[in-house]
Amino acid sequence: MNPRRKKRLTLAVSLIAGVAIAASLLLYALNSNLNLFFTPYEIVHGKQDTGVKPEIGQRIRVGGMVTVGTLKRDPDSLHVDFEIHDSFGGAIMVTYDDLLPDLFREGQGIVAQGILIEPNRIQATEVLAKHDENYMPPEVAEAMGKGHNKLDYSEQTGEKSGKSY
Amino acid sequence: MWKWLNSYADPERSYNLAGKLLPWLACLAIALIGVGTTWGLLFAPTDYQQGESYRIIFIHVPAASMSMMAYVSMAIASFIGLVWQIKAADWAAASIAPIGAVITFIALVTGSTWGKPMWGTWWVWDARLTSELVLLFLYLGVIALYASFEDKVLAARAAGILAIVGVINVPIIKYSVDWWSSLHQPATIKITEKSSMPMEMLMPLLINIFGFGVMIATITLVRYRTEVLARNGMRPWVRALATKEVAK
Numbered sequence: 103m104n105p106r107r108k109k110r111l112t113l114a115v116s117l118i119a120g121v122a123i124a125a126s127l128l129l130y131a132l133n134s135n136l137n138l139f140f141t142p143y144e145i146v147h148g149k150q151d152t153g154v155k156p157e158i159g160q161r162i163r164v165g166g167m168v169t170v171g172t173l174k175r176d177p178d179s180l181h182v183d184f185e186i187h188d189s190f191g192g193a194i195m196v197t198y199d200d201l202l203p204d205l206f207r208e209g210q211g212i213v214a215q216g217i218l219i220e221p222n223r224i225q226a227t228e229v230l231a232k233h234d235e236n237y238m239p240p241e242v243a244e245a246m247g248k249g250h251n252k253l254d255y256s257e258q259t260g261e262k263s264g265k266s267y
Numbered sequence: 268m269w270k271w272l273n274s275y276a277d278p279e280r281s282y283n284l285a286g287k288l289l290p291w292l293a294c295l296a297i298a299l300i301g302v303g304t305t306w307g308l309l310f311a312p313t314d315y316q317q318g319e320s321y322r323i324i325f326i327h328v329p330a331a332s333m334s335m336m337a338y339v340s341m342a343i344a345s346f347i348g349l350v351w352q353i354k355a356a357d358w359a360a361a362s363i364a365p366i367g368a369v370i371t372f373i374a375l376v377t378g379s380t381w382g383k384p385m386w387g388t389w390w391v392w393d394a395r396l397t398s399e400l401v402l403l404f405l406y407l408g409v410i411a412l413y414a415s416f417e418d419k420v421l422a423a424r425a426a427g428i429l430a431i432v433g434v435i436n437v438p439i440i441k442y443s444v445d446w447w448s449s450l451h452q453p454a455t456i457k458i459t460e461k462s463s464m465p466m467e468m469l470m471p472l473l474i475n476i477f478g479f480g481v482m483i484a485t486i487t488l489v490r491y492r493t494e495v496l497a498r499n500g501m502r503p504w505v506r507a508l509a510t511k512e513v514a515k
Contacts, residue, residue, distance in 0.1 A: 203387030243315030
């Protein structure tokens with residue numbers, strides 16, 4: 103390799119290395135800010151690395167699994183209450199007054215955006231369903247006991263509204 | 268080996284070689300994408316959670332993964348062009364850029380239309396979506412830089428530096444879903460362990476990913492040939508080619 107090429111090669115390689123180092127430092131510094139959401143545990147106990155806790159009145163996103171059996175619907179409006187939890191044992195109540203996404207069901211991962219109104223309650227303005235990386239035909243899912251049946255809202259709410267009449 | 272490779276850096280030889288490869292690659296791309304898409308959209312089983320909507324994966328994932336592959340290819344071509352000053356490599360990089368931009372755009376649009384019914388939103392500023400958007404801007408930057416200089420040697424150098432610098436974004440896109448909490452799900456196709464997808468879904472997906480790769484290669488060759496002609500307009504062999512075309 104002639105010296106001119108060698109020089110250009112060193113320059114190009116050091117350019118890549120320099121940018122890589124700069125980018126990794128930048129991402130390292132921004133690390134926790136690049137997370138889309140808080141987990142319920144982090145809201146209750148603070149972030150693991152910095153201990154930062156969201157304050158009441160702060161607009162935040164929280165992500166976790168909808169706890170099975172906690173979904174409560176108001177029979178006369180869109181108002182819903184449910185609890186979300188994470189694997190570290192944190193739990194947060196979510197209040198929401200709008201249409202839930204199609205994929206929303208108990209046991210499903212969700213991301214809710216809203217205002218923290220109590221230390222462990224969030225008034226959501228947006229609820230997004232998170233789906234995982236697993237795909238399988240319905241028969242297989244059933245055989246594996248993973249039948250994520252959609253909640254039958256019509257039956258549930260119909261029964262309740264029937265009582266209120 | 269180097270001598271043999273170098274001979275293809277000659278514009279005329281690479282032009283002819285590209286012309287010879289073109290029909291084969293085009294047929295392969297059409298066959299693969301035809302089979303993969305038909306199989307994926309019509310015959311693959313539905314998903315237990317997402318129903319029929321998940322089928323957009325057969326376009327979204329090939330487009331997204333190949334947008335990164337195209338970028339890496341472009342960066343490698345720019346690197347060769349910059350270090351060894353092989354003009355053919357610069358032209359190759361310049362011809363990949365617009366294709367990569369379109370593929371990235373397809374990945375973003377299909378992802379967005381998938382996100383609306385499944386997540387409940389068209390767009391969210393999470394790490395994966397944002398870094399893929401940055402990839403689109405990098406492509407647009409490379410295209411713009413290459414187009415904005417009259418002197419194409421200078422243009423290729425400027426665009427090449429941006430392409431090489433931007434390559435750092437590719438691992439960020441790839442690992443964004445593992446490093447940070449995001450709305451986007453982690454990778455389904457895993458190289459080291461079993462993919463979290465049954466074979467009858469995975470096969471058409473892999474065929475389509477490969478098909479998209481071949482398609483990008485095909486369109487790159489078409490664009491590369493025109494780029495060679497445009498840059499060598501004054502050369503005798505191009506003139507001879509032109510007079511032959513006119514005489515036809």
